[in-house]
Amino acid sequence: MATVQVSEAEKVYILHGVRDDLRVDGRGCEDYRHMEIETDMVSNTDGSAKVTLGHTDVLVGVKAEMGKPRPMVPDEVHCCFAWKFEGRGGDELGMELSNTLYKVFNNRYSVDLKSLCISPGEHCWVLYVDVLLLQCDGNLFDAISVAIKAALFNTKIPKVHISEDEEGGKEIELSDDPYDCMRLNVENVPCIVTLCKVGHRHVVDATLQEKACSVASLIISVTHKGTVTCVRKVGGGSLDPESIFEMTETGKRVGKALHAPLMALLQEEESLGKKRQKVGFLG
Amino acid sequence: MPTDTKRVRGPEVSQSPSLFLCKNAVKKSTASNDARVDGRQRGQVDVRSVFVRCGLISQAKGSAYIEAGNTKLICCVYGPRETERKDETDMKSGRLITDMRFAPFSCRERGSWIQGSDEKDLSLMLLESLRPGVCLQKYPRSQIEVNVMVLENDGAVLAHAVTCASMALVDAGIEMYDLVLGCSIRQEGATYLIDPTFLEENGYNLASGSRENLGSLTVAFLPSLNQISGLQSDGEMGEDTLTGGVRTCIEGCFKLYPVIQQALSKAVRRKAPPSES
Numbered sequence: 001m002a003t004v005q006v007s008e009a010e011k012v013y014i015l016h017g018v019r020d021d022l023r024v025d026g027r028g029c030e031d032y033r034h035m036e037i038e039t040d041m042v043s044n045t046d047g048s049a050k051v052t053l054g055h056t057d058v059l060v061g062v063k064a065e066m067g068k069p070r071p072m073v074p075d076e077v078h079c080c081f082a083w084k085f086e087g088r089g090g091d092e093l094g095m096e097l098s099n100t101l102y103k104v105f106n107n108r109y110s111v112d113l114k115s116l117c118i119s120p121g122e123h124c125w126v127l128y129v130d131v132l133l134l135q136c137d138g139n140l141f142d143a144i145s146v147a148i149k150a151a152l153f154n155t156k157i158p159k160v161h162i163s164e165d166e167e168g169g170k171e172i173e174l175s176d177d178p179y180d181c182m183r184l185n186v187e188n189v190p191c192i193v194t195l196c197k198v199g200h201r202h203v204v205d206a207t208l209q210e211k212a213c214s215v216a217s218l219i220i221s222v223t224h225k226g227t228v229t230c231v232r233k234v235g236g237g238s239l240d241p242e243s244i245f246e247m248t249e250t251g252k253r254v255g256k257a258l259h260a261p262l263m264a265l266l267q268e269e270e271s272l273g274k275k276r277q278k279v280g281f282l283g
Numbered sequence: 284m285p286t287d288t289k290r291v292r293g294p295e296v297s298q299s300p301s302l303f304l305c306k307n308a309v310k311k312s313t314a315s316n317d318a319r320v321d322g323r324q325r326g327q328v329d330v331r332s333v334f335v336r337c338g339l340i341s342q343a344k345g346s347a348y349i350e351a352g353n354t355k356l357i358c359c360v361y362g363p364r365e366t367e368r369k370d371e372t373d374m375k376s377g378r379l380i381t382d383m384r385f386a387p388f389s390c391r392e393r394g395s396w397i398q399g400s401d402e403k404d405l406s407l408m409l410l411e412s413l414r415p416g417v418c419l420q421k422y423p424r425s426q427i428e429v430n431v432m433v434l435e436n437d438g439a440v441l442a443h444a445v446t447c448a449s450m451a452l453v454d455a456g457i458e459m460y461d462l463v464l465g466c467s468i469r470q471e472g473a474t475y476l477i478d479p480t481f482l483e484e485n486g487y488n489l490a491s492g493s494r495e496n497l498g499s500l501t502v503a504f505l506p507s508l509n510q511i512s513g514l515q516s517d518g519e520m521g522e523d524t525l526t527g528g529v530r531t532c533i534e535g536c537f538k539l540y541p542v543i544q545q546a547l548s549k550a551v552r553r554k555a556p557p558s559e560s
Contacts, residue, residue: 092407095400095403095404095407096404096407098400099400099401099403099404099407103517104517218514223519226521226522227519227520227521228516228519228520228521228522228525229498229517229518229519229520230516230517231500231514231515231516231525232514232515232516233411233511233512233513233514233515234411235411236411236414236415237414237415238415238416238505238508238510238511238512239510239511239512239514240509240510240511241509241510241511241529241530241533244511244514244529245526245529248522248525248526249522252522
């Protein structure tokens with residue numbers, strides 16, 4: 001991740017504050033920064049979302065294209081993750097991000113992959129989820145996972161109809177009505193919570209300064225029911241097993257609490273429809 | 284897909300014959316629920332017995348070979364070497380560079396020589412697991428390269444790679460705080476399978492059709508310091524299952540510890556036999 005240089009005095013200050021559950025910007029150890037979500041920003045995509053978490057800015061676009069399913073699983077579709085990060089040193093970060101995201105979403109229960117099958121063995125929908133990092137201010141995984149969930153919620157896949165013609169060849173027809181589309185069920189899409197170990201306690205949604213004071217972090221992805229889909233330790237330090245158990249518990253609690261308000265907010269934004277005020281990129 | 288111009292390539296598209304196998308042959312479930320295919324028990328800390336040997340590659344500073352069941356890995360360590368520092372950050376400690384590759388014939392389906400993204404991800408996990416164990420501040424402005432090659436993949440590859448790499452580091456004489464041992468577990472419903480084989484990892488022997496608690500977990504552990512240096516899980520698990528799985532992996536690492544220590548002391552004696560006085 002992009003790092004900032006932190007002096008020893010600043011480190012001690014941050015450590016002592018976290019020990020007393022008071023962080024530099026006044027938050028508690030389990031509080032997120034101010035988060036803004038807006039969907040349907042890019043008209044050329046099938047679904048898009050922009051999330052601003054503090055100064056971290058993430059834009060996700062989802063495009064659905066038709067393709068062939070993998071031969072081993074003829075009735076399921078697959079998701080591909082791509083990333084773009086400008087500037088030097090972005091390769092490793094981008095690779096880490098896309099690999100972790102792939103692991104998080106790879107299990108068959110997050111997105112109902114079977115619903116995206118058009119005809120088994122021949123055609124299926126391939127969802128390309130492209131993540132663009134506009135600004136990085138720590139805690140990329142959380143922002144990206146929220147943006148992905150919002151973008152998938154917003155995705156409208158056109159309904160296709162397979163018709164057989166006389167020689168037995170299959171023809172794919174897209175319905176003429178642009179509003180006749182299929183929505184994805186994003187109930188089970190997990191959200192990622194990153195917990196950084198700072199001193200003896202752990203914090204949620206660490207800023208870059210707090211990240212510079214921590215030796216290791218734990219990335220947990222939690223669904224709305226509280227099941228943990230992926231756990232990963234990142235960073236060059238080691239963690240005590242007891243702290244891992246504590247962090248898992250906190251992560252599960254925080255992650256579970258994140259889903260309900262997020263879904264409520266997305267549905268409210270959807271229900272506003274045309275009356276919604278679009279903020280866009282400059283707001 | 285990056286194309287490989289250095290080798291004479293086969294046809295563009297080819298498929299493995301195992302795709303055309305009739306499905307009934309593959310989905311045979313085990314007769315009794317407790318025994319695994321290779322005779323180990325479910326729900327018990329029954330790691331595969333390992334064969335380890337250090338110092339087999341003379342050109343490398345340190346090397347190690349590990350065999351656990353059918354999983355075979357070899358690791359070489361080169362260093363400490365001088366780095367040409369492109370960026371001036373962190374001159375006070377050394378750098379650890381890890382590289383993990385699969386031989387194309389190691390898995391059921393032929394892989395390619397070019398590193399795929401999951402190999403890069405495994406290399407990154409290996410780096411994160413090994414870094415807490417190595418005293419990098421004793422090697423300023425140097426880099427230590429660890430290269431792991433998987434010769435045969437029969438499950439729990441990352442866990443055994445971590446063990447093999449830390450043995451190779453010790454064989455190379457790199458100073459470390461503690462050995463880093465790896466252990467892997469596959470959770471299926473209420474029971475777990477420790478040190479799973481490839482078939483068990485990919486869920487071919489599902490005992491019950493339960494959707495709950497299906498996942499795998501790999502833990503890298505420093506036994507004397509009681510610290511976890513690497514943790515990775517996927518699949519769907521409840522939090523208690525995850526906690527229990529981590530504890531089981533730690534037990535598995537403790538079981539492996541004396542074997543590795545013995546192999547290392549044998550290797551050291553072979554390299555520098557004690558004087559006859």
